[in-house]
Amino acid sequence: MESLDQSNGEKKWLSHSRIGFVGSGKMAKALVHGFLRNNKMSLETPIWVSGRSKGSIQSFLEEFEGHKIHTTLDNRELVNHTDVVFLCVKPPQAEEVLREISALMASKVFVSVVAGLTIKDITQLLSHCMVVRAMPNLPCQIGKGVIPYALNRDEDTKNRKMVSLIHYLFSLLGHPILISEDLMAAATALVGCGPAYVCMLMIGLIEQAKAYGFPDLEAIQLMNEMVLGTLSLLMETKRSPEKLLSEVKTPRGITEAATQVMVRKGWEDILLEAIEAAKKKAEALEVSLK
Numbered sequence: 001m002e003s004l005d006q007s008n009g010e011k012k013w014l015s016h017s018r019i020g021f022v023g024s025g026k027m028a029k030a031l032v033h034g035f036l037r038n039n040k041m042s043l044e045t046p047i048w049v050s051g052r053s054k055g056s057i058q059s060f061l062e063e064f065e066g067h068k069i070h071t072t073l074d075n076r077e078l079v080n081h082t083d084v085v086f087l088c089v090k091p092p093q094a095e096e097v098l099r100e101i102s103a104l105m106a107s108k109v110f111v112s113v114v115a116g117l118t119i120k121d122i123t124q125l126l127s128h129c130m131v132v133r134a135m136p137n138l139p140c141q142i143g144k145g146v147i148p149y150a151l152n153r154d155e156d157t158k159n160r161k162m163v164s165l166i167h168y169l170f171s172l173l174g175h176p177i178l179i180s181e182d183l184m185a186a187a188t189a190l191v192g193c194g195p196a197y198v199c200m201l202m203i204g205l206i207e208q209a210k211a212y213g214f215p216d217l218e219a220i221q222l223m224n225e226m227v228l229g230t231l232s233l234l235m236e237t238k239r240s241p242e243k244l245l246s247e248v249k250t251p252r253g254i255t256e257a258a259t260q261v262m263v264r265k266g267w268e269d270i271l272l273e274a275i276e277a278a279k280k281k282a283e284a285l286e287v288s289l290k
């Protein structure tokens with residue numbers, strides 16, 4: 001894929017493309033924040049958002065006050081005004097939307113972020129457009145997301161230019177990675193759900209810091225900076241977590257007193273079982289939406 005510096009063609013494409021979001025909830029908001037952040041998407045690029053109720057549209061507009069966002073309660077109106085359509089509704093709501101917009105999607109780009117909705121399910125109803133299935137996570141909101149995405153099996157070889165444009169679009173949200181659709185349930189469990197695992201770890205650390213007597217704000221700052229510092233060290237020095245662990249954990253030292261408890265209590269088993277439960281749920285959703 002071309003680097004962002006080499007991406008003048010993609011930038012030009014984006015400046016001419018109109019982007020729409022069907023669904024005005026948490027994921028649509030995270031994506032729009034990500035796109036608008038630091039003016040990464042030109043303010044002239046019109047963004048369209050459709051919703052089911054005036055309430056959710058109103059809450060969307062309030063969150064993006066000052067930005068030029070067109071809203072509608074009619075998904076077909078959104079499709080008529082856009083070139084790239086993101087589907088951001090809950091899984092059970094997806095089929096109804098696909099049927100509704102199907103006839104209007106010819107030669108447009110359709111990006112679904114709906115968990116469990118397969119490319120095959122989508123193309124059964126949308127046959128004449130480019131279909132992308134993605135599983136972004138909420139850090140997209142600040143341009144630090146991970147965006148695993150899959151394409152119609154031969155789309156990437158058939159339509160290299162379009163794939164490069166899609167990759168560029170996702171790169172505005174963080175780190176895109178083109179994967180085989182077979183890995184989408186795993187990507188959902190690891191990347192989509194991932195921020196929840198990190199938050200559970202953070203909650204445990206912060207609560208313990210408070211229990212030891214640190215004031216609330218100090219406890220949060222202490223643990224946030226500790227985790228950020230650890231991650232930055234891993235990334236900047238390209239050190240593996242195993243290597244860093246061995247550096248922190250000297251034999252019979254203080255850290256080892258903690259890690260021994262974590263191993264004895266089955267820390268790794270708990271984490272693996274949790275991820276596997278999420279993956280199974282994502283796979284079951286794929287089956288139930290068929």
Ligand SMILES: NC(=O)c1ccc[n+]([C@@H]2O[C@H](COP(=O)([O-])OP(=O)(O)OC[C@H]3O[C@@H](n4cnc5c(N)ncnc54)[C@H](OP(=O)(O)O)[C@@H]3O)[C@@H](O)[C@H]2O)c1
Pocket residue numbers: 022023024025026027028050051052053054056075088089090091093096097113114115135136137138192
């Ligand atoms: N949240 C995450 O971390 C995350 C991560 C990756 C992928 N996803 C996927 O993103 C999708 C959306 O999740 P979410 O967390 O954003 O859910 P959400 O906050 O409940 O948002 C869903 C939105 O869809 C709207 N909607 C429902 N039916 C509609 C219709 N027929 N036409 C237009 N809009 C409609 C809802 O409107 P009302 O409010 O008026 O009902 C609501 O605003 C899900 O499929 C999920 O799998 C979420």
